[in-house]
Amino acid sequence: MSRLLDIRFFFLHSFSFFVFAELNIRHDSLEKSENLQRHRTEGFGSTAALVVRRGAPFRVTLQVEGRPFNPKTDTLRIKLSQGRNYMVMPVAYSKRVSSRRWQAYLELEGLDLRRPSVFISSPASASVGGYRFELFASKQGKWRRCLSGKFILLCNPWCPEDTVYIPFEDQREEYIQNDSGLLFMGTALNLVSRPWSFDQFEPGVLEACLNLLHVSPQHKKNPRRDYANRNNPVYLSRVVSAMINCEDDHGVLKGNWSNDFKEGVHPSTWSGSADILKKWAQSNYSPVKYGQCWVYAAVMCTVMRVLGIPCRVVTNFNSAHDTNGNLVIEEYYSETGKKLNHSKDSIWNFHVWVECWMERNDLGPEMNGWQVLDPTPQERSGGVFCCGPAPVRAIKDRRTDLFFDIPFVYAAVNADVHSIVVSKGRVVSHSKDTERVGAFICTKAVGYPRHQNITRDYKYITSPTSSLTRSSVVSDDSTLRRGSSSGIAVFLTLDKAPVAGEPIRFTVNAVNKQKVAKMMKVHLNAQAKEYNHSPSETFWETHGIIEMSPMESKVIKQQIFPAQYEDVVGDDLINLAVVLEDMATQERVLASEEFNITTSQLTIQVEDSVILNREQTATVTFSNHFSHPVSGILTVAGAGLIQGRVHYRMMVLPGGRAQQRITFLPRMTGTKMLQASLSLANINSTISGFKMVFVNKG
Numbered sequence: 011m012s013r014l015l016d017i018r019f020f021f022l023h024s025f026s027f028f029v030f031a032e033l034n035i036r037h038d039s040l041e042k043s044e045n046l047q048r049h050r051t052e053g054f055g056s057t058a059a060l061v062v063r064r065g066a067p068f069r070v071t072l073q074v075e076g077r078p079f080n081p082k083t084d085t086l087r088i089k090l091s092q093g094r095n096y097m098v099m100p101v102a103y104s105k106r107v108s109s110r111r112w113q114a115y116l117e118l119e120g121l122d123l124r125r126p127s128v129f130i131s132s133p134a135s136a137s138v139g140g141y142r143f144e145l146f147a148s149k150q151g152k153w154r155r156c157l158s159g160k161f162i163l164l165c166n167p168w169c170p171e172d173t174v175y176i177p178f179e180d181q182r183e184e185y186i187q188n189d190s191g192l193l194f195m196g197t198a199l200n201l202v203s204r205p206w207s208f209d210q211f212e213p214g215v216l217e218a219c220l221n222l223l224h225v226s227p228q229h230k231k232n233p234r235r236d237y238a239n240r241n242n243p244v245y246l247s248r249v250v251s252a253m254i255n256c257e258d259d260h261g262v263l264k265g266n267w268s269n270d271f272k273e274g275v276h277p278s279t280w281s282g283s284a285d286i287l288k289k290w291a292q293s294n295y296s297p298v299k300y301g302q303c304w305v306y307a308a309v310m311c312t313v314m315r316v317l318g319i320p321c322r323v324v325t326n327f328n329s330a331h332d333t334n335g336n337l338v339i340e341e342y343y344s345e346t347g348k349k350l351n352h353s354k355d356s357i358w359n360f361h362v363w364v365e366c367w368m369e370r371n372d373l374g375p376e377m378n379g380w381q382v383l384d385p386t387p388q389e390r391s392g393g394v395f396c397c398g399p400a401p402v403r404a405i406k407d408r409r410t411d412l413f414f415d416i417p418f419v420y421a422a423v424n425a426d427v428h429s430i431v432v433s434k435g436r437v438v439s440h441s442k443d444t445e446r447v448g449a450f451i452c453t454k455a456v457g458y459p460r461h462q463n464i465t466r467d468y469k470y471i472t473s474p475t476s477s478l479t480r481s482s483v484v485s486d487d488s489t490l491r492r493g494s495s496s497g498i499a500v501f502l503t504l505d506k507a508p509v510a511g512e513p514i515r516f517t518v519n520a521v522n523k524q525k526v527a528k529m530m531k532v533h534l535n536a537q538a539k540e541y542n543h544s545p546s547e548t549f550w551e552t553h554g555i556i557e558m559s560p561m562e563s564k565v566i567k568q569q570i571f572p573a574q575y576e577d578v579v580g581d582d583l584i585n586l587a588v589v590l591e592d593m594a595t596q597e598r599v600l601a602s603e604e605f606n607i608t609t610s611q612l613t614i615q616v617e618d619s620v621i622l623n624r625e626q627t628a629t630v631t632f633s634n635h636f637s638h639p640v641s642g643i644l645t646v647a648g649a650g651l652i653q654g655r656v657h658y659r660m661m662v663l664p665g666g667r668a669q670q671r672i673t674f675l676p677r678m679t680g681t682k683m684l685q686a687s688l689s690l691a692n693i694n695s696t697i698s699g700f701k702m703v704f705v706n707k708g
Contacts, residue, residue, distance in 0.1 A: 033084050033147045034076040035156040041069045041127075050168060053187070053211030053678065060161040061216070063318060065109045065134030065169035070159070071127045072145070078123035081116065085148040088114045088130065092141050095237045101128055109134040109171040134171035137240035138163055138317055139220060162220070165243065165318030173369040174243050176320045184456045185320035185367065189649040190683030191311075191454050192700075193304045194461055195360050195541070196606040197583065198327035198450035200507045201461060204304070205685040205700035206323075207282030207649045208312045211678070218287040219316040222253050225260045225295050227394075243319050243368040244399055247383050248414070250317075252396035254310045254385035256297035259394075262290045262309060263301035265387060267542060274299025278581060278696040281647055281687050283312035285655070303542070304362040306385040311364050320367035324382075324464070327450040329361030330425035331388060335417065337425045339447065343600055345433040346553065347535035347587035351544040352432075357447065358542040359583055359604055361386070361422065363397070365453070370401060373412055377401040380467070382419050391415050402467050423448030423468050431589060431600050439589075439598040459702055497524050500590040502601035508584075510576070510609040511635035513569040518588050518601075520566065522558040530556050531591040536570060538582045539604070545585040549578045555593075572637045579607060580694030610635050612644075612686045612699030621708040622676050630670045630686045632697065634662040642690040644670055650678035650705070660688060676705040 040060045045068040046052045054061040062068045072079070086101035090112065101114045113131045121127075130143065144158040166172045167182050176182055189208050196202035209215055223229060226249050229236040239245040253261045263286065266274070277300055280286060286309055290298050301309070307323050314321035330339050333354045342352035363384035370377040381399030391397055397415045408424075410417045425447045431439035448469060455462040465471070501519040508514045522528050534552045537545030550570050558564060575584070587602040613631045620626050634640055641661040646652065652674045662668045676682070685700040 032076075032149055032154070033079065033156070034074065035145070035147065036073045036075050038073065038145070038157050038159060039071040040159060040161070041071055045069060049166075050187070051164070053189070054162075054216055056213050057162070057216055059140065060159075061164065062132075062161055063164050063166035063168070064132045064136040064138070065166045065172050067107055067113075067129040067131035068161070069127050069129055070143075070145075071125055072157075074124050074126065079121075079126045080123070081118060081121065081126075086114075086116075086128070087146050087148075087153070088128070089144040089146065090130075090141055091144075092137060092139060092237045093233050095234055107131045109169065112136070132163055134166065134169050135173070135241045136163055137237055138165055138246070139223060139237065139240055162216070164316070167318060167320050167367070173371065174319050174367060175369075176367050180456050181320065184454075185322050186315050186318065188681075190685070190700075191323065192459060192461070193308060193323055193362060194325040194452055194454075195304065195362075196608075197359055197604065200606050200608060201452075202606065202608070203459075203461070204698055205281065205683060205687075206304075206308045207284070207647055207683065207685060208308065208315060209282050209284035209287075209649045210312050210316045212284040212649055214288045214291065215284050215312065216316055218291040219313045221291055221295070222262065222313060223249060226253050227259050243366065244370065244372060246317060246319065247314065247366050247368070247381070247399050248392075248396055250310060250313050251383045251385045251398060252394045254306050254313070255301075255387040255395055257387045257395040260295040261297060262286065263306055264297040264299045265302065265306070266300035267302065267540070269540075271300055276300070276689075277302040277305050279645075279687075279689055280305050281645065281655075281685060281698075282649065283309045284649070287312065303358075303386045307362040307364050310383065310385045314364065314366055322365050322453045323362060324365050324451065324453045325360050325362050326423055326448060327360050327452075328447050329358045329422045330427075330447045331356045331358065332418075332421035332425050335421070337421050338428055339425050340428045340430060343429065343431045343587060343589070343602070345431060345438065345589060345591070345598065346533040346551070347589040347600070347602075348548055349535075349537060349539075349545045349585050349587065349602075350432070356542065356544070357427065359539075359606070360541055365402065366399060368399070370399075373401065373404075377403055377412070379403065382415075384415075384419070389415075389418055391418075405468055406470065423451065429600055429602065431598050433598075438596065439600055441600065459700070497522075497595065497597050498528070498530070498590055498592055498599055499523060500588055500599050500601045502586065502588050502603050504603060504605060508605060508607045509635070510607050511572055511637060513571050514575065514584070514607070515567070515569045516586065516603075518566040518568065519563060520556060520558065520590050521563045522561060525560040527560055528558045529593040530558055531589075531593055532556060532566065533589040533591070534568060535587050535589075536575075537585045538575075538578045539585050540582055550574050575607070576636055576638070577693065580690075581696060582694065609695060609697050612688060612697055614684055614686060614699055614701035616684065616701055616703050620676055620703045620705045622679050622705055624708065625673055625675050628672050628674065628684060628701070630672065630699070631667060632660060632662060632669075632688055633667045634664055636693075637664055638692075639663050640690050640692060642688050644686060644688050646670075646672050646684070646686045648674065648682055648684040650680075650682045651676050651684055651703070653677075676703075679705045679707055681705075 049062040051061040146153040193204045342350040365380040383398035387395035427443040451465045452461040499521040505515040536550040539545035644658040647655045687698040
C-alpha cells in the first residue's frame with residue numbers, strides 16, 4: 011500500500027511540475043530569410059533588424075528548453091512599442107488574419123512544442139518605422155518577459171488594403187524595387203538621359219532614411235503624434251519633401267545655383283543617393299553641399315522607395331516659376347536680341363520633381379494615384395519649404411481649391427510666356443506664347459531605359475500643332491520659334507540638334523508681309539545660360555541689313571563654330587535670338603530658341619555573362635569630339651555591383667579615344683545598372699554613360 015502511494019505521489023508531482031514549471035524560452039529566430047522573401051524585402055538583408063511590410067504576417071520561432079510548450083495551459087502575449095507609443099495583444103490560436111488590426115497568433119496545425127512559431131501581423135494602416143517587440147509568458151497569473159526583438163515596418167504596395175497599393179507587378183518592381191534609373195535633362199527636343207543609382211538597398215541607406223524621420227521638426231516637437239501620423243503616406247511625403255532640403259531643419263541637401271562650389275561638391279558630380287544620405291547621417295545631420303533640382307528629386311525618390319511608397323522621378327521641360335501667381339512669365343530682350351534679367355519670374359529649361367502613388371482619402375477617390383512632390387526649395391507651403399502632394403489629376407483639371415500646392419505646380423506646366431523687346435526704356439515689341447511652358451513632361455519607362463511621355467496626364471492637349479506635338483517626337487531634328495506683326499515676320503529654325511565638336515547651324519527666315527519694299531536690320535545674339543538662370547553675357551553676335559521686295563521671304567543661313575562656343579557652354583544651354591527691325595517704321599519682331607548641345611556618351615562593354623559573386627570585367631570608352639585636349643576624373647559605380655565608387659584619371663587628345671578596364675563583384679541578382687561619369691577639368695561638362703546588366707545566380 012505504501013509503495014502504491016509513493017507511485018501515485020510521483021505521478022502527481024510530475025504532472026504538477028509539468029503544469030506549473032516556468033516556460034523556459036531561451037531565444038528566438040526571426041526567420042530572416044523566409045520573412046524577407048515573403049515581404050519582398052530581400053534587398054535589406056544586410057540590415058541588422060528584420061525589415062517587413064505592413065498588412066502581412068511575419069514569423070518568429072521560439073526555442074523552448076526544459077518542458078515543452080503546452081498550448082492548453084501556456085498563455086503568451088506581445089507588447090509592441092514605437093517610441094513611447096505601445097500596445098499589448100494576446101497570442102491567439104487562429105489562422106485568420108485581419109489587415110485592419112495588429113494580431114499575434116500560433117498555428118496549431120503542425121505545431122512543434124519545442125520550437126513553436128508566433129506570427130505577428132500588422133494592419134495595412136500601421137505606422138512605418140522601427141518597432142520593439144517583447145514576448146511575455148504567464149505563470150499563475152503573473153507575466154514574465156521571456157525575450158525581445160526589433161523589426162522595421164514599411165508600407166506595402168503589394169497589399170490591396172494599403173493606401174499605397176499599386177496593382178501592377180511591373181510597376182511595383184520599377185517604382186519600389188528598382189535601385190537605378192534615368193533622370194532626363196537638356197531640352198524637350200534634345201533629351202539628355204543621366205543615369206542615377208537610387209541605392210535603396212546599399213548598407214546604411216535604410217537607417218539614414220529612418221533617421222530623416224527622427225530628426226524632422228514634427229518628431230522633435232511631438233514624437234507621439236509623429237509616430238501616430240506615420241501611417242499616412244500624405245503626411246510622410248510632406249515630411250520627406252521638407253527634409254530633403256535644409257532650409258527649415260536638419261535636412262539632407264544644401265542648394266547652390268551660384269557657380270561657386272568650393273565648399274562642397276558640384277551637383278553634377280553626384281551619381282547616386284547613397285553617398286549623399288550616408289554623408290549626411292555621418293556628419294551628425296549637417297547638410298550635404300551641394301544639390302540642384304535633379305539631385306533633390308533623386309534623393310527623395312530613394313527615401314520614398316525605402317519607405318515602401320511607389321515613387322518615380324519626373325522632368326518638366328520649360329518649367330515656369332511664377333512668383334506673383336498671375337500665370338504669366340515675362341521675358342525681356344534688348345533691341346539687338348540680348349536676353350535681359352528684368353523679371354523675377356523665370357522659366358527653367360527643365361525642372362525635376364517626383365511623383366508618389368497613394369490614395370487621397372482627404373480629397374476623395376478621384377484624386378487617387380500619382381501625386382507631385384517637389385523637394386527643391388522654391389516656395390513655402392504651410393510655412394516651410396516643401397511642395398505637395400498635389401494630385402496630378404487636380405493639376406490637369408485646375409482644381410486650385412484643393413491642397414497641397416496645386417496652383418504652384420499648375421503654373422509650372424501651364425503659364426503663358428510674354429516676350430517683350432525694349433529699346434531706350436520703352437516697349438517696342440510684345441508677343442505671347444501659350445504652348446512653351448510644360449512643353450514636354452516625362453519619366454523613365456517601366457522596365458526599359460528610355461523616357462515615357464506623361465504630358466497628357468498634366469494637360470489637356472487640343473491643338474495638333476502645339477509644342478507638345480513637336481516635343482513628343484524627341485528625335486525630330488528641328489525646332490521653331492517665330493515672331494510676327496502686321497508688317498513683318500521672322501522664323502528661327504535649328505537645322506539639326508547641335509552636337510559638340512560640330513558647328514551649330516540654323517536658319518533665319520525673314521518675311522515682308524506688305525506690298526511695299528523694306529529695308530530690314532537683322533540682329534542675331536547667342537548667350538550661354540544655365541538651365542535655371544537668365545543668360546550670361548553675349549558670346550556670339552552678328553548684325554546686318556537686308557533689302558526685301560514686297561511680299562518677299564528671305565532665308566539667311568548662319569552657323570556658330572565649335573571654337574566660338576566650346577569654352578563658354580560646357581553643360582550649359584544656349585539662348586539664341588533674332589530681332590528683325592523695319593528701318594522705316596521701327597517695327598520689330600523677335601524669335602528665340604533655347605537649346606542644349608549633345609556631347610558624346612561614354613560606352614560600357616561587359617565581358618561574358620554576369621554571375622553572382624564572380625569577378626567580372628568591363629571596359630569604359632570615351633571619344634573626344636572636342637577641338638582641344640580634355641582631361642578629367644572618371645567615376646564608375648553600380649548598386650549591387652561595386653562597393654562604393656572607383657575613380658580613374660583620363661586625358662584625351664582631340665579626335666582621340668581612351669579606354670579604362672574595371673573589375674567588379676556582383677552582390678545582388680537581377681537587373682542592375684553599371685554607370686560611369688567623366689567630369690572634365692578644363693570645361694564645365696560632365697559626360698556619362700550606363701550599361702544595364704543582368705546578374706544570374708550561376
